[in-house]
Amino acid sequence: MTPRNVLDTRSLNRATLARQLLLDHADVPVLDAVAHLCGLQAQEPQEPFVGLWSRLRAFNPAVLSDLLIERSVVRMHLMRRTVHLVTAEDALAWRARHDAMLRQRVLGVYRRELAGIDLDELAAAGRAITADDEPRSMGELGRALAVRWPAPGPRALGEMLISLIPVVQMPPRGLWRTKAGVRNVLLSSWLGREIDPPAPEGSDPVGEALVRRYLAAFGPAASADLRAWCGLAGLPNAVAAVREELIAFRDERGRELLDLPDAPRPDPDTPAPVRFLPAFDNAILGYHDRSRIIDDAHRGLSVTGARVVLVDGRVSATWDVKDGTVVVTPLRRFSRADRTAVAEQGRELASFLSDNDSHHVQIAASSH
Structure with missing residues (x-):
């Protein structure tokens, strides 16, 4: 029997899916979802639309485009020096x-x-x-x-x-179905407000807020996972400052995992629906130890820009679009039920990407 304070890989997987809005389609506004997720990695400008489609009920891509045009969300280099789509408030607070x-x-x-x-x-x-x-x-x-x-x-x-x-990438870069080069403008000019100043030496309120926000969207997680997500040094002090607010677990290798007391940690047997993830999705990249969601054998896919399919909560296939058809390439053998569920979700994705013009999905034969 697993000790109460030890979380096995499946328990961590279901917690991640719940925090990442991948266990159930969430009924929340697009802006709130971007905030909850601490932004979406967005160097590929169209990928955040797929990321939100996979997470939100009845997602309308025009809403995200409008938020960019209205300056409620911005595109900028931030976590790990990668381009992220974040709320204007987080951009000002975190930069x-x-x-x-x-x-x-x-x-x-x-x-x-x-x-x-x-x-x-x-x-x-x-x-x-x-x-x-x-x-x-x-x-x-x-x-x-x-x-x-x-x-x-x-x-x-x-x-x-x-x-x-601090600069942002202006629209039309990042708008739905729009190809546009990167044009930079000062963040303060774009938002009409200066970024929040650095905290006085010896205090780190932004770092402490990042710890809480990260755990809400990615926890339970180790300090190494937090650092891998944001790329920041010096967060041990922020973790120490909020530690009394947190609870601790261990993973099966003995690593300490921190979490918010009231954050969701679903039963590990909770069913996980098929989800299609975009390139560079933070549900995978947001950890140093990614074994909760992707096998080590396939870890390289997460950094090469492969789009992946979650089956039973784990990366089990890659996907692409060719001539309007969503093409799925399994990384393992699918059961008949898996193939049916992947095909159904793939048809919905094809419809989303084509404005209902295509419902074609092709599942390649597995070589495994």
């Missing part, structure tokens, strides 16, 4: 806390090119360039800076600048 991480991740790639450049001067020059509120691509920003600093090259300068100063 300063991510500043050092964003800077260090760019330096990790371009340290040699940027050696000897005063980054505060670079940021000041970038602010002067963007002060006219004219949307610019990263290349345009880099070329403007290269007039003063020619050696690093425009790409290194552009990537560094959009990590030094």
Whole structure:
């Protein structure tokens, strides 16, 4: 018998599905869902629409587009220096806390090119360039800076600048069924408000809020999972500050897992419906140990942009769209009931993606 404070993989899986709105389609407004999920990874601009379709009842993609146009949600580099779709409120509250991480991740790639450049001067020059509120691509920003600093090259300068100063990617980038390049504008100009200032030294209210928000959307989880999700160093102090609010479990390997006392932890035997997830979905990427939802043998799929299908709560297939047909490639042998459920959900996805013009789904033969 499993000890009461030990959560097996299936228990963690069902908790993750519940927190990620993947156990039942949620009846919540789109903005509330984006907030609850702590944003959606969005470097592929159309993928968040599939992510929300898989989570919300009667999701209308026009609502998310409207939220972008109305500036209630924004696209920006944030967690792990990846593009995320987050609420305007979270963008303003969280951006300063991510500043050092964003800077260090760019330096990790371009340290040699940027050696000897005063980054505060670079940021000041970038602010002067963007002060006219004219949307610019990263290349345009880099070329403007290269007039003063020619050696690093425009790409290194552009990537560094959009990590030094808070910018958002303006619509039409990220609108439903719209192809548009990235055009950056200052976050403060776009939202008409400055980002929240950094906390005084010795306090970390944003870090503490991130711990609570992460556990609400991803818990129970280890500190290593939290760090893998956000990419931030220094959160052990935030975890320590809120620890008395939390409860602790162990996984089957003995790792400590923290959680909010009243967050859902469903019975591990709770049925899990088939769900189609978009590329880079945080239900998978939001953990250091992803074994609760994907087998180690398939872990690489989660970082290569593969879209995946959950069957009984676990990654069991990949999917793509070819000529209006949703094509599913199983990673294991499906039972007849699995194939039926995957086909039914695949037809609904095809309908969603095609405005009801197609209901075609094809399930390839499994090689396993």
